[in-house]
Amino acid sequence: MNRPTPRSIDEYLDQLRDALGGQDPALIQDALYDAEDHLRAEFAEHPHTPPTELLARIANSYGAPDEVAEIYRDKEVVVQRALRTPARPPAKTALASFFGVALDPRAWASMFYMLLALPTGIFYFTWAVTGLSLSLGMIVLIIGLPLTVLFLATVHAISLVEGRIIEVMLGERMPRRPVYGPRNLPLLERVKNLFTDARTWGTLFYMVLMLPLGIFYFTVLITGLSIGLALMLNPLIYHFTGLGLININEDVWMAPLWLQPFQVVFGLLLLFGMMHLARGVGRLQGALAKQLLVQTG
Structure with missing residues (x-):
């Protein structure tokens, strides 16, 4: 999905939030913090550069909102695998399922x-x-x-x-x-x-x-x-x-x-x-x- 180049930090963050729609709220909070921290640091280092020009540069280096959202979605797959307990073979009986909790x-x-x-x-x-x-x-x-x-x-x-x-x-x-x-x-x-x-x-x-x-x-x-x-x-x-x-x-x-x-x-x-x-x-x-x-x- 091609979006117009954001013209302000708020617009960049809005596009990133939209691109992450449906993801875990914790992931969205982390992604928005990282993006805003990077954007504001860039703006502080280049105070005289027009915002549209600076955001165009950032879109090429840090990534456009859609690209950043895709990176975070890919990383989240790895995070969820790490949080998920190792899969065990399905229990064949109700009794095995009941006592199998000891292995969880x-x-x-x-x-x-x-x-x-x-x-x-x-x-x-x-x-x-x-x-x-x-x-x-x-x-x-x-x-x-x-x-x-x-x-x-x-x-x-x-x-x-x-x-x-x-x-x-x-x-x-x-x-x-x-x-x-x-x-x-x-x-x-x-x-x-x-x-x-x-x-x-x-x-x-x-x-x-x-x-x-x-x-x-x-x-x-x-x-x-x-x-x-x-x-x-x-x-x-x-x-x-x-x-x-x-x-x-x-x-x-x-x-x-x-x-x-x-x-x-x-x-x-x-x-x-x-x-x-x-x-x-x-x-x-x-x-x-x-x-x-x-x-x-």
Whole structure:
């Protein structure tokens, strides 16, 4: 598709965004950041060159919007292959599919993320609530506005850090670049953009939401694993230590001998069921992070 040569940076970026239509929002954010950073650097080095002439040169060196979009689409294929877990032979039976989750690295990574979600959720919640409280409480003072701006800047940095955690552990493509903020904008305009960026408030909501989610993830995972291991190992533990399934003071309760094999099987099924649950939680968490932390417009 032949497009007219862009006459401004904004027009170049609009054409690049159109050429990347339908791609992952994280990919679009990265591509737009790289392009805008390169274009503004070229304009700063050649301030006296007419914009149309300079953009024509850039289209030959850096690439026209359609060409740049094609390069990013090709690279994204490689990225998606790296994020995708190695393909396993299809399970021949439902039973093999159920127990085959133990060979899925993404299930193990999701379980670890559910454990990690509690400390990170506590940190995110504390940082968000403390920052908002201090910012609102001191907004009437001279130091209030700079403190608020600094706090919101850290929120954007946290969104990138969380994005990297999500991508590495859950396999959801997240941005590697922030949304570009032109360096030559007046200070008040840049502050205004920080406050009006929907991603700022989406990240704050995500940070607050991570505390209840982290508590829920951690509790469900630890409870499920503990019960599964207790049911599966209880007959062996009782044999060596005398501890039963339920111990109240000196009263020890054990399942009848004929029921213990079923108890062990149920515990084993519960453990594998928790791995399937963790993998599903990882997918949902990745979709939530993509919705709140990535600029889609």
